[in-house]
Amino acid sequence: MPDGSAVATTAKPGLTVRLRAAGPIPLDLDLACAPGEVLALVGPSGAGKSTALRCLAGLHRPETGRVICNDAVWLDTGTGVDLPPHRRAVGMVFQDYALFPHMTALGNVAAAMGHLPRGRRHDRARELLTLVRLSGLEERRPAEMSGGQQQRVAVARALARDPAVLLLDEPFSAVDRATRRQLQEELAALRRVLSIPVLLVTHDLEEAAALGDRICVLHHGRGLQTAPAAELLARPVSAEVARLLDLRNIFRGKVERHDPTSGVTLLRWGERTVRAEHAPAFAPGETVDWLVAGAAVIPHPQDLSTACKGENSVVGQVSALVGLGGAMRVTLKITSPEGGTLSFDMPLHAARTAGLVVDKKFAVALLRDGIHLMRQIPTS
Amino acid sequence: MDWTALRLSALLGLCTLAILLPVAVWLGRSLALRRFPGRAVVEAAVALPLVLPPTVIGFYLLVAFGGRSPLGQGWQAVFGHGLAFSFEGLLLASVLVNLPFAVQPVQNAFAAVPKELREAGAVSGMSPWSVLLRVELPLAWPGIATAAVLSFAHTLGEFGVVLMVGGSIPGETRTVAIAIYDRVQAFDEGAAAAMSAVLLGVSMVALGLTSILSRRVGRRTVDA
Numbered sequence: 001m002p003d004g005s006a007v008a009t010t011a012k013p014g015l016t017v018r019l020r021a022a023g024p025i026p027l028d029l030d031l032a033c034a035p036g037e038v039l040a041l042v043g044p045s046g047a048g049k050s051t052a053l054r055c056l057a058g059l060h061r062p063e064t065g066r067v068i069c070n071d072a073v074w075l076d077t078g079t080g081v082d083l084p085p086h087r088r089a090v091g092m093v094f095q096d097y098a099l100f101p102h103m104t105a106l107g108n109v110a111a112a113m114g115h116l117p118r119g120r121r122h123d124r125a126r127e128l129l130t131l132v133r134l135s136g137l138e139e140r141r142p143a144e145m146s147g148g149q150q151q152r153v154a155v156a157r158a159l160a161r162d163p164a165v166l167l168l169d170e171p172f173s174a175v176d177r178a179t180r181r182q183l184q185e186e187l188a189a190l191r192r193v194l195s196i197p198v199l200l201v202t203h204d205l206e207e208a209a210a211l212g213d214r215i216c217v218l219h220h221g222r223g224l225q226t227a228p229a230a231e232l233l234a235r236p237v238s239a240e241v242a243r244l245l246d247l248r249n250i251f252r253g254k255v256e257r258h259d260p261t262s263g264v265t266l267l268r269w270g271e272r273t274v275r276a277e278h279a280p281a282f283a284p285g286e287t288v289d290w291l292v293a294g295a296a297v298i299p300h301p302q303d304l305s306t307a308c309k310g311e312n313s314v315v316g317q318v319s320a321l322v323g324l325g326g327a328m329r330v331t332l333k334i335t336s337p338e339g340g341t342l343s344f345d346m347p348l349h350a351a352r353t354a355g356l357v358v359d360k361k362f363a364v365a366l367l368r369d370g371i372h373l374m375r376q377i378p379t380s
Numbered sequence: 381m382d383w384t385a386l387r388l389s390a391l392l393g394l395c396t397l398a399i400l401l402p403v404a405v406w407l408g409r410s411l412a413l414r415r416f417p418g419r420a421v422v423e424a425a426v427a428l429p430l431v432l433p434p435t436v437i438g439f440y441l442l443v444a445f446g447g448r449s450p451l452g453q454g455w456q457a458v459f460g461h462g463l464a465f466s467f468e469g470l471l472l473a474s475v476l477v478n479l480p481f482a483v484q485p486v487q488n489a490f491a492a493v494p495k496e497l498r499e500a501g502a503v504s505g506m507s508p509w510s511v512l513l514r515v516e517l518p519l520a521w522p523g524i525a526t527a528a529v530l531s532f533a534h535t536l537g538e539f540g541v542v543l544m545v546g547g548s549i550p551g552e553t554r555t556v557a558i559a560i561y562d563r564v565q566a567f568d569e570g571a572a573a574a575m576s577a578v579l580l581g582v583s584m585v586a587l588g589l590t591s592i593l594s595r596r597v598g599r600r601t602v603d604a
Contacts, residue, residue: 057503085502086510092503098496102518111514112504161505 013070015165015197017056021063025051026221033165033197039226040200040212043244048221049201050095053167056199057092058085069164069197091158095170097150099142105129105153106138112160128156133186148179155190166198172207187211205245217241238377239289248343250291255282255373264368270336274312276371289374296370297344299354300363312366316342318358323348332362381574384551385559392467392555393535396474397528400482403475404527408486409516427484429477438544441473445545470546470553474535481534482527485594489523490516522596529593533586536579 014034021027029052033039041049054060056067058074061082067075074088075081091112099108109125116124129135132152142150151171158166171187172180188211191198202208208215209229216226224244225237236242239250256266256273258280265282267274267290274290282288300313316332319341323329328351332342342364346356356362410416411423429437445463446452455463463469493516501511517524539557546553548562556575563572 057499059499059502084508085499086505086507088503090503092500094496094500096496098494098500100497100500100515111501111506114505114510157500157504167503 012068015056015199016068017052017066019052019055019062019065019067021065021221025060027052027055027062027065028221029216029218029223031199031216031223031226033199035197036191036195037214038191038198038200038212040202040208040215041218042202042205042208042215043218045203047218049203049218050169051221052218053092053169053199053201056088056165057090057167058083058088072164089161089164090167091161091163091165092167093151093154093158093169093171096174097142097154099150099153099157101142104139104141105134105145105149105156108142108153109156109160112157115161125156125160128159129153131159131190132156146179147175148183151175151183152186155187159194164196166194166196168198168200170201170203172202172204184211217244219244234293235372236291236374238374239291240377242289242291242374247291248294248341249297250289251340253288253290255279255284255286255288257284265373267371267373270339272314272336274366274371275368276373277369279373282373282375287376289376291372291374292342292366293370293372294344296367297342298365298367299346299350300365312368312371313363314342314366315361315363318356318360318362321351321356321358328356330356330362332364335361381571382554382556382559382563385554385556386575386578388467388551388554389536389556392470392474393532395471396478396535397532399471400475400478400531401524401528404479404482404486404531405524407479408483408523408527409490409512411483412487412490427480430480434477434538434540435544437477438473438541441469441476441541441545445469445472464545465547465549465553467552470542470555473541473545474538477538477541478531478534481530485523485526485530486520489520489526492523493519522593526590526593529586529589533583536582 014032014037017029017031019027019029025048027048029048031039031052041052043049051060055062055065055075061075062077064077065075066073066078069089072089073081074083100111103111106122106125106129109128110121113121113124126135126138129138132155134149134152134156137145137149140149142153145153151174154171172183175183184207191211200208200211212229214226214228215232217224217232219240224241225232232241233245233247236245236247242250251269253267253269253274256268258265258278260278260280263278265276265279267276267288276290314334315336316334318330319333320331321328324345326348327345328348329343329345330351334340334342344364354362407426411419442464443449444451445455447456447462452463459468463472497515497519498511501515502508506514536555537557538555539561542553542555542558546555546558548554548558554562556579560572560575560579563569563575
């Protein structure tokens with residue numbers, strides 16, 4: 001038995017985590033990450049992402065929890081198992097890298113090879129430094145390297161002990177934009193040769209979407225939803241998740257009735273009725289949050305008077321126009337009692353053709369299949 | 381020049397370091413990294429020799445070493461002679477009096493090692509012992525060396541406490557600082573001047589080393 005840890009009752013390859021704590025840093029999180037999978041933990045700062053990662057590494061102890069990696073129990077507060085960090089097979093990249101300043105790049109990597117015989121360490125460290133494209137810089141000290149080079153040393157050191165899990169705590173936050181993109185590409189390439197679970201903590205949703213197979217959205221230590229990026233953006237489970245993902249066009253309505261034959265659920269929205277895709281999971285009379293994807297907000301081809309009769313047409317007054325490259329981000333203040341604003345992108349030329357200016361009245365249609373209903377989660 | 385006294389002082393300094401440094405590393409590191417109840421009391425107790433008159437310290441040590449204290453009785457029973465007015469008693473006193481000079485630089489040096497480096501060592505598979513030897517000590521050594529230099533120089537110069545607990549027994553407790561005093565009392569200004577010059581030189585070198593080392597501590601941690 002490696003490290004003398006107990007065998008898990010349910011041996012599942014990869015990492016299985018359950019963390020609970022009331023305070024001072026609250027945690028309520030269940031995670032699973034398969035070998036070769038990259039799971040990104042995203043959330044605003046203070047959401048508990050780093051704390052969760054530290055629980056896995058053994059640097060922080062939750063009130064109750066279980067951390068099981070392959071067949072080894074690292075933490076089980078129920079049975080009193082709590083392995084110290086050096087006996088958990090984790091590799092970790094710290095936000096500021098935490099390289100040993102008195103050691104060379106090679107020394108830093110070799111320092112994490114206590115499991116190898118002394119004579120093998122330097123050869124293996126050289127291999128890893130080559131893997132992260134640092135060959136030739138073996139004898140440099142951290143202070144003599146750029147931020148990007150230091151980050152690569154940190155990655156090589158994290159891999160040096162042949163970890164069963166790789167933990168990355170905001171690994172790209174301390175470098176400039178251009179270096180960040182390059183390091184992200186390198187990590188994407190690296191993960192293809194890794195067959196271990198990788199956990200990536202980031203506050204950057206784009207980074208999480210680019211590198212993660214699945215994303216776990218955290219807020220106040222709670223895991224709100226775990227899903228692939230596309231699904232998360234199209235179908236967030238709650239308005240809270242939608243807001244954390246920076247989605248717009250979130251409204252409140254009430255389910256009026258279902259019409260299974262035409263595949264429609266009718267939604268009462270102020271004085272309007274919105275026709276959404278059939279969503280039988282929601283009961284008639286239930287108050288729901290709903291959102292419409294920006295891409296499903298379509299400028300109405302007809303003039304304002306006929307537009308009002310079309311499906312899900314909404315008339316509003318342009319309140320802001322922001323040019324973003326080839327597109328124009330339009331914010332529309334809805335001119336009816338339910339109020340609120342709609343935000344969507346339009347090709348620049350289409351916006352010009354439509355003669356969009358601030359304060360102009362404008363009609364749009366909400367595509368039925370871009371409307372997503374979310375259950376209201378009672379706030380405790 | 382009283383060579384016996386000089387040799388005795390050097391021996392006392394080295395023996396003090398041999399005992400004091402491990403204690404100071406353990407105590408200084410604990411004070412720097414751990415939060416435990418009574419930490420402020422321990423810190424104050426360590427600093428006490430800085431503010432107490434040497435005669436007061438000497439008096440209490442003399443009482444503690446004497447035949448009526450458990451320590452003095454125990455020592456007598458085991459070694460067959462009293463602790464007061466012996467080299468061993470002088471050594472013990474020297475270790476205690478030098479605690480602040482050794483603990484404080486060590487404490488500062490360990491406090492300057494970033495917490496992430498210790499954590500990085502642990503997640504790199506190093507045991508706590510290995511983290512201490514391979515990460516903390518290499519980064520904190522200038523502070524430890526400063527502690528050694530300061531303690532050694534201070535041991536050579538200690539006068540009041542030595543006079544109180546050691547007296548002035550040649551070859552046993554008469555250190556160079558006591559010898560200088562004796563020579564002045566005997567109007568032997570030549571010998572007093574020579575020995576004073578030696579102590580002055582040692583102190584200058586010690587302070588020079590300390591200032592070089594303390595600059596190193598800063599540079600190391602900025603690199604991190």
